[in-house]
Amino acid sequence: xxxxxxxxxxxxxxxxxxQALRDVSLEIAAGEVHAVVGENGAGKSTLxxxxxxxxxxxxxxxxxxxxxxxxxxxxxARRRGIAMIHQELSLAPHLSAWENIMLGAEPQRGGWLRRRxxxxxxxxxxxxxxxxxxxxARPAGRFSMAEQQIIEIARALRTEPRVxxxxxxTSSLAQADTERLFAVIRQLRDxxxxxxxxxxxxEEVQRVADRYTVLKDGQSVGxxxxxxxxxxxxVRLMVGRDVTELYPARVPRPxxxxxxxxxxxxxxxxTGADLTVAEGEIVGVAGLVGAGRTELVRAxxxxxxxxxxxxxxxxxxxxxxxxxxxxxxxxxxxxxxxxEEGLMLSLSVAENxxxxxxxHFGRLGWIQRGRLAAAAQTGMDRLGIKARDPAQRVxxxxxxxxQKVALARLLEYPARIFLLDEPTRGIDVGSKAQIYELVxxxxxxxxxxxxxxxxLPELFGLCDRIAVMRRGALVDCRARGEWTEASLLxxxxxxxx
Amino acid sequence: MNLKSLLTRLGPFLGLLLVIALFSLSPEVRGYxxxxxxxxxxxxxxxxxxxxxLGMTLIIVSGGIDLSVGSSIAFTSVVGALLIQLGWPTAAVxxxxxAAGAGIGLLNGVAIAGLRMMPFIIxxxxxxxxxxxxxxxxxxxxxxxxxxxINRWMTTPDPFSRALxxxxxxxxxxxxxxxxxxxxxVFGRHVFALGSNEATARLCGVATVRTKILIxxxxxAFFGLAGLMQLSRLxxxxxxVAVGLELDIIAAVIIGGASLSGGVGTVLGSMIGALIMxxxxxxxxxxxxxxxxxxxxxxxxxxxxVFLDRLRQARSA
Numbered sequence: 001x002x003x004x005x006x007x008x009x010x011x012x013x014x015x016x017x018x019q020a021l022r023d024v025s026l027e028i029a030a031g032e033v034h035a036v037v038g039e040n041g042a043g044k045s046t047l048x049x050x051x052x053x054x055x056x057x058x059x060x061x062x063x064x065x066x067x068x069x070x071x072x073x074x075x076x077a078r079r080r081g082i083a084m085i086h087q088e089l090s091l092a093p094h095l096s097a098w099e100n101i102m103l104g105a106e107p108q109r110g111g112w113l114r115r116r117x118x119x120x121x122x123x124x125x126x127x128x129x130x131x132x133x134x135x136x137a138r139p140a141g142r143f144s145m146a147e148q149q150i151i152e153i154a155r156a157l158r159t160e161p162r163v164x165x166x167x168x169x170t171s172s173l174a175q176a177d178t179e180r181l182f183a184v185i186r187q188l189r190d191x192x193x194x195x196x197x198x199x200x201x202x203e204e205v206q207r208v209a210d211r212y213t214v215l216k217d218g219q220s221v222g223x224x225x226x227x228x229x230x231x232x233x234x235v236r237l238m239v240g241r242d243v244t245e246l247y248p249a250r251v252p253r254p255x256x257x258x259x260x261x262x263x264x265x266x267x268x269x270x271t272g273a274d275l276t277v278a279e280g281e282i283v284g285v286a287g288l289v290g291a292g293r294t295e296l297v298r299a300x301x302x303x304x305x306x307x308x309x310x311x312x313x314x315x316x317x318x319x320x321x322x323x324x325x326x327x328x329x330x331x332x333x334x335x336x337x338x339x340e341e342g343l344m345l346s347l348s349v350a351e352n353x354x355x356x357x358x359x360h361f362g363r364l365g366w367i368q369r370g371r372l373a374a375a376a377q378t379g380m381d382r383l384g385i386k387a388r389d390p391a392q393r394v395x396x397x398x399x400x401x402x403q404k405v406a407l408a409r410l411l412e413y414p415a416r417i418f419l420l421d422e423p424t425r426g427i428d429v430g431s432k433a434q435i436y437e438l439v440x441x442x443x444x445x446x447x448x449x450x451x452x453x454x455x456l457p458e459l460f461g462l463c464d465r466i467a468v469m470r471r472g473a474l475v476d477c478r479a480r481g482e483w484t485e486a487s488l489l490x491x492x493x494x495x496x497x
Numbered sequence: 498m499n500l501k502s503l504l505t506r507l508g509p510f511l512g513l514l515l516v517i518a519l520f521s522l523s524p525e526v527r528g529y530x531x532x533x534x535x536x537x538x539x540x541x542x543x544x545x546x547x548x549x550x551l552g553m554t555l556i557i558v559s560g561g562i563d564l565s566v567g568s569s570i571a572f573t574s575v576v577g578a579l580l581i582q583l584g585w586p587t588a589a590v591x592x593x594x595x596a597a598g599a600g601i602g603l604l605n606g607v608a609i610a611g612l613r614m615m616p617f618i619i620x621x622x623x624x625x626x627x628x629x630x631x632x633x634x635x636x637x638x639x640x641x642x643x644x645x646x647i648n649r650w651m652t653t654p655d656p657f658s659r660a661l662x663x664x665x666x667x668x669x670x671x672x673x674x675x676x677x678x679x680x681x682x683v684f685g686r687h688v689f690a691l692g693s694n695e696a697t698a699r700l701c702g703v704a705t706v707r708t709k710i711l712i713x714x715x716x717x718a719f720f721g722l723a724g725l726m727q728l729s730r731l732x733x734x735x736x737x738v739a740v741g742l743e744l745d746i747i748a749a750v751i752i753g754g755a756s757l758s759g760g761v762g763t764v765l766g767s768m769i770g771a772l773i774m775x776x777x778x779x780x781x782x783x784x785x786x787x788x789x790x791x792x793x794x795x796x797x798x799x800x801x802x803v804f805l806d807r808l809r810q811a812r813s814a
Contacts, residue, residue: 090694090700091697092697092698093693093760099689103701112681113681113682113683
């Protein structure tokens with residue numbers, strides 16, 4: 001019997017007092033797509049860093065095709081045939097596609113670059129992925145996100161890997177691009193490459209992966225064939241308890257309309273949107289990446305220059321007002337990009353929470369740190385933020401907790417109208433459930449919520465009405481019950497169902 | 498190639514033509530300004546900044562900065578003067594001066610890459626260290642020597658001949674070499690990769706530490722060469738020369754289209770940037786403008802160049 005492609009047994013790794021991995025064992029066959037799922041902090045990234053050679057385990061053993069595998073660094077891991085595609089795209093934006101694909105392994109003769117050969121090899125790598133049409137000489141930064149990902153996969157493939165690790169590869173992709181990526185993954189699998197697929201989107205995992213392993217608290221707590229496992233079973237393994245209702249039960253009781261947009265236009269990505277939100281109502285905004293959803297909420301908040309149309313707040317025209325004025329009027333905006341825009345990672349939880357109303361914590365311009373910390377502590381308790389204390393730097397927190405800090409800021413202000421752009425992107429199931437509960441609670445208190453999401457189950461689970469955007473226009477807005485996933489997707493891509 | 502990318506490529510060149518056209522407006526200035534003799538003067542005046550800009554292009558494209566260039570030029574010119582005093586043969590003096598520059602660059606590179614510190618901080622510190630060392634070495638006065646072949650490199654025997662001084666040829670050859678280095682070698686492409694996304698470069702197995710050290714050392718060699726030209730121009734080693742010259746050099750590179758955040762820049766652009774600075778200085782003198790006015794104009798040009806570049810990039814994005 002041939003040994004499995006990859007066998008991990010009893011893997012351990014500690015960081016100081018924290019035992020990130022206690023006992024991880026799993027087996028992956030050649031030509032298998034294996035999903036590794038688990039909440040944030042379950043040890044997925046530690047495990048992947050060990051496999052890709054960035055970290056070394058404290059104990060346990062790894063065998064690659066039957067031979068012991070203990071890489072000293074990522075270079076050796078790659079030489080042995082294990083390549084990794086990171087969650088954040090890691091291309092050099094100014095370099096051309098072919099230079100990115102060949103970076104670090106340029107064919108050369110005495111230091112001179114062999115341009116033709118490098119280009120030919122890059123072209124071959126893209127051809128194998130069915131994307132030979134990509135323009136090799138174009139700077140990587142000028143490709144779409146999906147194309148950039150293909151370039152990154154091509155780079156991983158140039159070394160003919162035996163195992164390809166993909167960390168949240170679809171987190172920045174639209175539906176159609178996700179489908180194309182899945183086709184690429186299946187093709188790799190058919191060529192005998194083993195793919196380790198890490199994702200928070202369990203529906204996706206179910207569609208693309210053959211088998212799974214669940215990590216919880218640094219241990220592998222279960223594995224099996226996805227065809228024989230239901231979603232609730234997976235979630236139970238991940239959370240360690242039944243998450244019977246991920247989405248809170250809601251009785252919609254919309255009050256009077258508070259925020260309305262009519263014919264709103266901003267830049268090339270937002271060409272026309274009509275939308276109203278009432279007190280106590282949650283309105284979802286669906287659509288493909290690039291359909292103008294983000295631009296819509298940004299324009300409502302005053303972060304995009306409005307080229308046309310009208311925004312009214314309780315009947316008062318506020319089109320094109322500044323973010324500062326929007327805060328004053330009770331609007332709160334949560335950015336989809338918490339690391340670059342939403343939060344100041346090097347500042348404390350307290351400072352991040354209090355920034356919009358820092359003046360309230362001052363006396364004659366002097367910040368009263370005690371009051372600031374007390375207010376932040378209230379927000380931390382209310383949202384269940386796991387941080388040492390309000391003075392801890394936000395950058396040290398996990399993704400889910402960072403997002404809760406960003407939400408705590410809106411609650412602290414307090415905002416009356418919440419514009420939430422992808423509030424659950426890249427965070428674990430447990431934190432998601434808490435955020436859903438929080439959003440439902442806001443609506444119960446009579447606040448208005450606009451929720452932009454690429455994740456259909458959460459739109460259907462949470463919203464009273466769902467608007468669909470396509471190519472910059474808001475094409476339809478209906479009550480949740482009047483949509484099906486199929487009809488909503490059809491509206492988003494522009495076909496009739 | 499469409500019109501836009503053509504404009505992007507020719508941007509600095511158009512800037513140069515614009516500056517030349519500006520000074521040609523006034524008929525009485527034009528008579529001399531547009532002569533070959535004046536062109537030769539401008540070229541000669543550009544040599545030091547141009548050679549410095551070659552090294553700086555390497556550094557800025559890689560996402561770094563070097564503030565110690567002026568001090569390096571002073572230091573290496575003092576070293577050259579002392580060695581001539583000691584009677585070293587010219588070839589040895591040239592090698593030693595370039596090596597001294599490379600040595601300072603090596604120190605910068607090791608501190609930046611090895612200690613993982615900000616290039617701005619390290620080279621700001623080195624600005625002081627190297628200037629002090631130059632004054633110490635020179636016993637705080639100019640270093641004079643009888644004569645040397647080197648003195649002839651920044652002039653021509655007959656000032657009215659059409660021949661260009663050796664220094665200008667050295668700069669031209671060095672520029673061509675650097676352009677080839679950046680475009681055609683693996684090292685050159687790694688310089689761009691470092692500036693574009695250092696994390697990615699490391700991820701892809703590029704030896705980032707070694708590459709960075711090499712970049713600063715190679716740039717240092719250029720600064721040493723610039724020091725040699727400084728020595729040739731002054732005909733003495735002066736430890737107080739070239740104060741603030743790094744700012745002119747950085748400005749030349751930026752006017753030439755490089756981005757201070759790295760990943761973008763060309764040798765041709767930097768050379769044109771250096772020429773634009775020299776033409777501005779020369780033209781202002783011909784117009785009889787006072788030096789303070791020249792300083793204001795050059796400052797405005799730097800800001801305008803970067804602003805235009807931003808507009809251009811915003812439009813192409």
